[in-house]
Amino acid sequence: xxxxxxxxxxxxxxxxxxxxxxxxxxxxxxxxxxxxxxxxxxxxxxxxxxxxxxxxxxxxxxxxxxxxxxxxxxxxxxxxxxxxxxxxxxxxxxxxxxxxxxxxxxxxxxxxxxxxxxxxxxxxxxxxxxxxxxxxxxxxxxxxxxxxxxxxxxxxxxxxxxxxxxxxxxxxxxxxxxxxxxxxxxxxxxxxxxxxxxxxxxxxxxxxxxxxxxxxxxxxxxxxxxxxxxxxxxxxxxxxxxxxxxxxxxxxxxxxxxxxxxxxxxxxxxxxxxxxxxxxxxxxxxxxxxxxxxxxxxxxxxxxxxxxxxxxxxxxxxxxxxxxxxxxxxxxxxxxxxxxxxxxxxxxxxxxxxxxxxxxxxxxxxxxxxxxxxxxxxxxxxxxxxxxxxxxxxxxxxxxxxxxxxxxxxxxxxxx
Amino acid sequence: xxxxxxxxxxxxxxxxxxxxxxxxxxxxxxxxxxxxxxxxxxxxxxxxxxxxxxxxxxxxxxxxxxxxxxxxxxxxxxxxxxxxxxxxxxxxxxxxxxxxxxxxxxxxxxxxxxxxxxxxxxxxxxxxxxxxxxxxxxxxxxxxxxxxxxxxxxxxxxxxxxxxxxxxxxxxxxxxxxxxxxxxxxxxxxxxxxxxxxxxxxxxxxxxxxxxxxxxxxxxxxxxxxxxxxxxxxxxxxxxxxxxxxxxxxxxxxxxxxxxxxxxxxxxxxxxxxxxxxxxxxxxxxxxxxxxxxxxxxxxxxxxxxxxxxxxxxxxxxxxxxxxxxxxxxxxxxxxxxxxxxxxxxxxxxxxxxxxxxxxxxxxxxxxxxxxxxxxxxxxxxxxxxxxxxxxxxxxxxxxxxxxxxxxxxxxxxxxxxxxxx
Numbered sequence: 153x154x155x156x157x158x159x160x161x162x163x164x165x166x167x168x169x170x171x172x173x174x175x176x177x178x179x180x181x182x183x184x185x186x187x188x189x190x191x192x193x194x195x196x197x198x199x200x201x202x203x204x205x206x207x208x209x210x211x212x213x214x215x216x217x218x219x220x221x222x223x224x225x226x227x228x229x230x231x232x233x234x235x236x237x238x239x240x241x242x243x244x245x246x247x248x249x250x251x252x253x254x255x256x257x258x259x260x261x262x263x264x265x266x267x268x269x270x271x272x273x274x275x276x277x278x279x280x281x282x283x284x285x286x287x288x289x290x291x292x293x294x295x296x297x298x299x300x301x302x303x304x305x306x307x308x309x310x311x312x313x314x315x316x317x318x319x320x321x322x323x324x325x326x327x328x329x330x331x332x333x334x335x336x337x338x339x340x341x342x343x344x345x346x347x348x349x350x351x352x353x354x355x356x357x358x359x360x361x362x363x364x365x366x367x368x369x370x371x372x373x374x375x376x377x378x379x380x381x382x383x384x385x386x387x388x389x390x391x392x393x394x395x396x397x398x399x400x401x402x403x404x405x406x407x408x409x410x411x412x413x414x415x416x417x418x419x420x421x422x423x424x425x426x427x428x429x430x431x432x433x434x435x436x437x438x439x440x441x442x443x444x445x446x447x448x449x450x451x452x453x454x455x456x457x458x459x460x461x462x463x464x465x466x467x468x469x470x471x472x473x474x475x476x477x478x479x480x481x482x483x484x485x486x487x488x489x490x491x492x493x494x495x496x497x498x499x500x501x502x503x504x505x506x507x508x509x510x511x512x513x514x515x516x517x518x519x520x521x522x523x524x525x526x527x528x529x530x531x532x533x534x535x536x537x538x539x540x541x542x543x544x545x546x547x548x549x550x551x552x553x554x555x556x557x558x559x560x561x562x563x564x565x566x567x568x
Numbered sequence: 569x570x571x572x573x574x575x576x577x578x579x580x581x582x583x584x585x586x587x588x589x590x591x592x593x594x595x596x597x598x599x600x601x602x603x604x605x606x607x608x609x610x611x612x613x614x615x616x617x618x619x620x621x622x623x624x625x626x627x628x629x630x631x632x633x634x635x636x637x638x639x640x641x642x643x644x645x646x647x648x649x650x651x652x653x654x655x656x657x658x659x660x661x662x663x664x665x666x667x668x669x670x671x672x673x674x675x676x677x678x679x680x681x682x683x684x685x686x687x688x689x690x691x692x693x694x695x696x697x698x699x700x701x702x703x704x705x706x707x708x709x710x711x712x713x714x715x716x717x718x719x720x721x722x723x724x725x726x727x728x729x730x731x732x733x734x735x736x737x738x739x740x741x742x743x744x745x746x747x748x749x750x751x752x753x754x755x756x757x758x759x760x761x762x763x764x765x766x767x768x769x770x771x772x773x774x775x776x777x778x779x780x781x782x783x784x785x786x787x788x789x790x791x792x793x794x795x796x797x798x799x800x801x802x803x804x805x806x807x808x809x810x811x812x813x814x815x816x817x818x819x820x821x822x823x824x825x826x827x828x829x830x831x832x833x834x835x836x837x838x839x840x841x842x843x844x845x846x847x848x849x850x851x852x853x854x855x856x857x858x859x860x861x862x863x864x865x866x867x868x869x870x871x872x873x874x875x876x877x878x879x880x881x882x883x884x885x886x887x888x889x890x891x892x893x894x895x896x897x898x899x900x901x902x903x904x905x906x907x908x909x910x911x912x913x914x915x916x917x918x919x920x921x922x923x924x925x926x927x928x929x930x931x932x933x934x935x936x937x938x939x940x941x942x943x944x945x946x947x948x949x950x951x952x953x954x955x956x957x958x959x960x961x962x963x964x965x966x967x968x969x970x971x972x973x974x975x976x977x978x979x980x981x982x983x984x985x986x987x988x989x990x
Contacts, residue, residue, distance in 0.1 A: 197697035225843070255840060256855060264734065265712045273696075276686050276771055280693025284612050284774040291775035293843040293973055296675060297713065297734035302974025305838035311852055314838040314976050315742065318677070318734035320714040326731055330746075333753065357689055357700040358682070361708030417755075419666060420721045420730035432727065435666055496712070552718035554730055 160565055161332035161342075162409040164402050165244025165395030166505050167236035169347065171207035171388055171492040175239060179502075180509045184536050186518035188491045190371040190386055197353035202367055203360060205374040206351055207388030207493030225290040226303055227268025228389070232347035233300035234307060236393035240343065241308070244395035245407055251341070252309060259312025259339050260304045262393075263327035263346035263497035264297040265320060269355035271295055276354075304343060312339045317497070320550020321457075322418060324391075324500040325558045329416035331396040340401040346497040347391030359387060362551055363424065364461050372521055375490050377458035378465050380526045385460045388489075391498025392505045399564060409564035411508045414543075415444025416558045423553040426464035430471045433457075433547060436557040437475035440545070444559040448476040451483055451559075452541040453516050455503040456531075457549045458487035459494075468547065469527035484516050484539065486532040491520040500548035504558065507544040511562040514540055573751045574820040575828040575982070577656025577813030578925045579648035581764075582912050583619035583806055586628070587651060592929050595937040596958045600911045602804045603789045607768050615782035617789040618768045619806035619913030623647075637706050639678045640766035642719050644809030644918070649720050649760060656813040657825055658758065660724055669728035669756035670721040671747040672811075673739030673763035675917030675972075677732075678710025680769045685710070720760060720811075728756040737877075737972030738836060739763050740810070740920025741980050745834030747814050748980075757816045763921035764809030773805060779844060781881060791941045793914075795878035795907035796885045796953045798946040803879040806913025810921035812928070817985070827988075828928040833860035833981035844973055846883045850891025853969060853977035857895035860979040866965055868896040871903055871981075873936050873961065875923050875968040876953075878907020879914050884971060889949045891969070891977075904961065906954040910940035920970045920978070927966045927982050934990065936961050964989050 166176050172189045173179030182189070193199070193206045209232070214223055217235035226234070237260075241247070251258045272295040278286040293299060297318045305314050313334045317323040324346040331344035350359065359365060366384030368374040375386040402409050417439025421432035441448065454476075457468055473480035488506050489499055510516055516537045525531045546558045578588055583601035585591030594601060601619045610616035621644070625635045628647040638646065653660065660668065685707045689698040709715045717732040729750055733743040740763035747761035767773075776782045783802035785792035793804040820827055837859075839852040861868055874896075877888055893900045908926050915922065930936055935958050942955040965983040970976075984990065 200697060201700055256837060260838065265714065272682075273686070273698075275775070276683060277690065277693045277696065279771055279774050280687055280690065282693075284770065284777060287771070287774040287778050289778045291771075292779060292781075295775075296736055296973065297677070298675075298736045298972075298974045298976070299843075301735070302838070302843050302976070305840045305975060306843065309840045311838050311840045311855075313836055314735065314974065315746075315836070316733065316735045318674070318713045318732045319717065319730070320712065323714065323731065326729075333749070353696060353698050354686060354689065355711070357698050357703055358707050358711035360700055360703070361705065418729040418731075420670070420718070420727050422722050423715075423718050435727075550714060552712070552714040553721065554714070554718075 159336045160399040161335040161396050161413045162399045162402050163394050163411045163508055164397045164407045164409060165240040167239030168392045168505055169209060169212055169232045169236045170390040170502055171209050174212045183488045183506050183517045184515060186520045188520040190374060190493055195351050198356055201356050203356050204369045205371050205386050209390045222303060225294055226299060227271035227294045228349035229268055229347050230300045230303055232391055233262060233393060236347060237304050237343050240393045240395045255309050255311040257312055257340040258310040259314055259334055259342045260301045260310055261315035261327050261330045261342055261344045262300045263317040263323040265348055265496035266350045266355060267297045268295040268299055269350055270352035273352050273354040320552040320554050321496055321499055322548040322550040322554035322556035324497040325548050325556040326418055328413060332413040335396060335398045340398050342396045343393060344396045345393035345501045348496045348498045349389045350387055351389050364459060364551060375460050375493060376522055377460040377487055378525050378527050378531055379522055382460045382462050382465055386493040388493030388495040390495055392501045412561045412565055414559045414561045415440040418554060418556045420553050421555060426461060426467050429549050429555055430467035432555040433468060433471035434474040436555045440557040440559045446543060446559050448479045450543045451476060451545045453544050454483055454485045455507050455546040456485050456487045457547045465527060469529050481528055484532050485529045486516050487519045488517045490522055500546060503546050507546055507560055511541040511544055514538055571752050571754060572817035573748050573831050574815050574817045575812050575928050576815045576820050576825045577652040578928055579651025579811045580925050581621055581623060581644040581648050582808040582922055583621050586623060594911060595908055595926060596935055598938045598940045598956050598958060600790050600940050602792050602913055608770055613773050614777040614784050616786045617792050617804055619804060620768060621807055638719060639681045639710055641674060641764040642716055645672060645716060645720050645764040646723060648809045648811040652811040652813050663758060665725055665727035667728055667757040668726040669750055669759040670717045670726050670730040671733060671743045671759055671761045672717045672720060673733040673743030673917045674713045674716050674765050675736050675739050676765055676767045676772055677713030679772055680766050681710035683769050683771045724760055735976050736974050737916055738920060738970040738976045738978040739917030741970040741978040742836055744812060744921060744924055745980060748831045748834050751814055751816050757819045759814045760811060761814055762811035763918045765916045765918040766807045767916050768805055768807050793880050793910045794941045795880040795910050795939055796949045797942050798944040800880040802881055803914040806915035808915045808918050808922055810925045812924060827985055829931045829982045829984055832983055833864035835859035836976055836978040839975035839977060841975055846887040848886055848890060850887045850894060853891035853971060854894035856977045856979040860981045864981040869899045870965045871896060871967045872963045873930060873966040874903055874905035875927050876905050876907045877969050877971045878909055886948045889951055900951055904936045904952050904954045906937055906939040908937055923968050927968050931963050931966060931984055934960060934963050962990055
């Protein structure tokens with residue numbers, strides 16, 4: 153078992169590009185108010201597909217967020233990542249002058265589930281319609297899963313450990329945990345998170361085989377986890393990047409510590425074996441609590457995975473009860489992602505951003521479109537709930553069978 | 569107390585090297601497995617050569633359902649995984665499944681199937697608004713590379729941390745490095761790790777053509793991959809998969825397992841320079857080597873062999889030579905350094921794990937595999953590249969390095985257990 157770590161990993165910056173807000177402020181305002189932005193898919197070439205509802209990022213202008221030379225060689229998912237990283241670094245008050253002197257002290261880790269799908273479809277079209285000579289020089293670096301990590305490292309001059317977790321949804325939490333471990337091993341700062349852009353026509357076609365996908369056409373009814381009318385999940389694009397920093401480093405430069413990544417664990421119970429995910433998720437929660445030296449009763453709020461598949465919802469409700477005991481029936485649970493959909497590996501990172509903001513504001517955001525909860529959970533619905541929040545638990549499960557849990561603590565730990 | 573990490577099983581699917589005995593036979597005899605592409609008609613491509621695996625999944629024990637569901641790169645991982653687990657002697661039925669993890673790398677994942685089905689749904693590239701009704705039943709499994717680790721974890725009933733790693737051409741080293749840290753930090757006792765890729769498809773060949781990274785030596789495929797040679801002109805695409813069983817050393821010793829070697833250091837850094845370009849100094853790779861040596865508590869002079877990235881591009885081989893000289897100092901000149909990509913090509917994300925299997929075998933046999941096709945020295949690459957013929961040598965500690973798109977530079981140290989030092 154892991155021992156408590158002397159070099160604690162803190163969150164000192166947050167950047168968000170989400171369907172319900174392309175800055176942390178707008179994201180939080182919309183999340184807090186429980187405004188659902190799920191809507192009919194409007195992207196070119198998708199109208200005929202039997203996947204009608206998604207969380208699209210609509211008020212994002214790549215040209216204003218990313219320099220031209222990066223724009224031409226990157227896909228939309230990397231545009232999101234660069235914009236979110238920019239915001240997070242600004243938020244952490246980390247600029248090039250701070251990091252240029254010690255480039256190896258800053259690393260980058262992202263999770264990526266689907267890579268640069270739109271860019272890839274364009275180049276596939278060039279190849280098959282016109283011929284191999286029409287494939288552009290950037291296909292090799294825009295489509296692959298490591299594009300965002302590499303481009304962020306280059307754009308800011310970060311030479312620290314670079315990583316890419318290409319796992320399923322839960323990989324988003326695993327990437328943050330990877331950053332926390334890099335910090336414990338001696339790196340001062342990690343820019344960490346995930347963004348996805350899976351809404352190009354061919355990417356959409358690729359997802360149609362997921363039996364958990366919602367095909368309901370009414371945006372208000374398409375993604376309703378924990379209800380009797382749960383009918384699957386709705387995909388989304390966007391995501392979040394965080395600055396994960398050694399608490400000591402933050403203290404030295406006088407940067408506020410917003411939260412600490414206190415504990416994490418990951419397990420695996422098999423693709424689409426949702427009943428078994430109960431045991432796997434509970435085991436992940438127990439592992440995360442252990443690493444955080446956190447008693448179940450200390451958890452003030454749970455950000456649920458909330459897949460929206462009845463069997464999976466039941467497994468998650470039971471896992472919370474299994475791992476937290478009687479406290480599991482009292483602790484407030486929320487799933488703000490019903491407002492925006494599930495952006496694959498980006499979804500739990502957005503939840504972590506929301507959890508930090510919730511703790512800071514003493515306000516649990518609600519679960520939009522969910523009213524009639526059919527599980528033994530105190531799910532926060534309809535409107536935000538005021539509460540004193542010191543510790544949050546974020547859960548994630550992936551379609552390929554991973555379960556992951558992360559414990560966050562508000563603010564800095566004692567200097568002792 | 570530091571937990572040490574042992575390699576107790578290896579398995580491999582490589583070009584002309586399916587299974588460990590065949591693979592070692594290829595390497596130790598310096599044969600090359602590069603040839604003209606047979607998987608599709610490569611007419612029109614600048615580079616029309618590759619190191620292909622003559623791989624029939626049915627012969628290697630996969631059933632019809634596995635063959636239909638799993639992309640070729642996942643089939644490689646399943647076959648290599650079976651061999652590695654069998655080799656390790658682990659009885660997974662008695663292991664605590666929550667303490668068994670999986671960490672597998674891939675650079676391009678399911679691209680081959682993604683391209684295959686794309687052609688169907690787009691009417692050969694004519695439609696942006698693709699027709700989903702033409703897609704195959706398993707396309708969603710190719711969409712995300714998470715399928716790789718997931719499929720292998722399901723096969724071996726691992727329930728611990730399971731992840732797919734995708735850092736381009738360093739994926740193999742990074743996946744094994746993550747597994748090493750996972751066991752060292754106490755998050756698992758056993759980890760099934762490695763990497764797999766099957767990138768020999770029109771789109772992947774075309775995108776490397778576009779940046780002239782691959783060799784146009786189409787007239788002489790057997791001698792096309794020429795790492796460190798003055799006449800090198802790009803890498804030769806390869807494919808394959810390798811799996812290593814990593815185990816906490818005490819756990820391995822307690823069950824009387826054969827220990828190939830330990831993994832004792834791993835580090836990765838970014839060059840923050842260019843997605844595909846490399847500096848001539850190689851300072852970031854040098855830093856990764858130094859950091860890995862620190863973890864292994866070894867001095868650079870302890871390294872007996874360097875398994876090079878050695879892709880055979882002009883810039884890579886210069887960069888890497890400079891990096892090794894920077895990290896090992898004068899000792900670099902006394903240390904053999906070879907590239908097995910001269911024989912098995914460059915299988916992108918898979919090759920790092922394939923090279924680690926080669927390192928484990930080099931330590932076992934006390935033999936350094938050669939750099940095939942090396943004939944004409946390049947003044948800028950002035951180390952001992954073990955030309956064409958394998959060499960017997962006392963090997964205790966070896967270093968494997970990798971370099972990839974995104975600017976990533978990784979290093980792994982393997983050594984015989986100190987108790988077994990020769």
